[in-house]
Amino acid sequence: MAVGAIRRTRFAPSPTGLLHLGHAYAALVASGAADRSEFLLRIEDIDLDRCRPEFETAIYQDLAWLDLEWPRPVMRQSDRMAAYRDALKRLAPLCYPCRCRRGDIRAALSAPQEGALPAGPDGLIYPGTCRGRAMSDAGPDDVIRLDAARAFAAIGIDRIGFRDEIILPDHDHVLTCAEFRAGIGDVILSRRGMGTSYHLAVVVDDAAQGITVVTRGKDLFDSTWIHVLLQRLLELPTPLYHHHRLIRDDAGKRLAKRDDARAIRMLRDEGATPQDIREMLGA
Numbered sequence: 001m002a003v004g005a006i007r008r009t010r011f012a013p014s015p016t017g018l019l020h021l022g023h024a025y026a027a028l029v030a031s032g033a034a035d036r037s038e039f040l041l042r043i044e045d046i047d048l049d050r051c052r053p054e055f056e057t058a059i060y061q062d063l064a065w066l067d068l069e070w071p072r073p074v075m076r077q078s079d080r081m082a083a084y085r086d087a088l089k090r091l092a093p094l095c096y097p098c099r100c101r102r103g104d105i106r107a108a109l110s111a112p113q114e115g116a117l118p119a120g121p122d123g124l125i126y127p128g129t130c131r132g133r134a135m136s137d138a139g140p141d142d143v144i145r146l147d148a149a150r151a152f153a154a155i156g157i158d159r160i161g162f163r164d165e166i167i168l169p170d171h172d173h174v175l176t177c178a179e180f181r182a183g184i185g186d187v188i189l190s191r192r193g194m195g196t197s198y199h200l201a202v203v204v205d206d207a208a209q210g211i212t213v214v215t216r217g218k219d220l221f222d223s224t225w226i227h228v229l230l231q232r233l234l235e236l237p238t239p240l241y242h243h244h245r246l247i248r249d250d251a252g253k254r255l256a257k258r259d260d261a262r263a264i265r266m267l268r269d270e271g272a273t274p275q276d277i278r279e280m281l282g283a
Contacts (some may be wrong), residue, residue, distance in 0.1 A: 015055035084196035097138035144190035
């Protein structure tokens with residue numbers, strides 16, 4: 001990113017539960033990374049079975065209580081299915097339908113090898129059972145996967161890269177096609193009942209909103225390779241990345257939405273102030 005360029009960041013929670021301290025830290029990092037430029041809020045609600053309007057309302061209330069401000073109206077992914085369909089249509093020549101369930105994938109990976117099964121940012125690395133199927137064969141119960149080998153061939157290079165301003169900021173992070181296939185595999189671009197996936201939606205939305213700095217936890221570092229590959233395929237800009245530390249509980253485990261005791265709403269009800277939260281987080 002050029003010196004003096006506008007930094008536009010976003011915080012993009014899913015309304016599937018109350019925000020906790022980890023969310024508060026992520027939102028504060030995103031807001032701070034904008035550095036007096038522009039901080040956006042996006043609601044990632046493509047999982048209609050789990051998202052709830054009361055949790056979306058709570059997101060707005062909790063962030064406002066933390067003294068964060070953002071432009072209105074906010075982008076909501078449930079309003080953008082047409083954009084995701086268009087992106088998936090562009091990528092269709094590099095994709096295939098997959099009928100395999102998790103049990104099928106585990107069984108295929110288990111025989112004849114022993115020991116730990118290969119896993120990547122999306123769980124078990126898909127062994128390619130359905131890779132020979134044509135998109136014209138897709139059914140309503142299929143997911144749509146990106147053929148990683150064909151994807152790299154389409155962009156005409158055997159490696160992708162990005163810059164992170166926190167992790168080795170003076171060096172490009174680079175991953176080869178062989179490393180992508182071995183460590184990530186053929187990722188899902190459209191899930192059953194959704195019509196898209198987190199990976200496809202976030203790439204399309206970041207470009208649509210002109211996000212220049214993507215702030216996210218270090219646990220999503222490997223997912224960034226997927227996003228960079230999709231950006232190249234869709235001819236979208238690759239932003240600067242900022243993978244920050246994670247907020248963990250006393251046992252060292254990353255916080256999840258089931259950790260109600262650390263929910264911002266609960267802490268507010270117990271008398272905590274926004275400054276208390278910032279001090280707790282070291283933000």
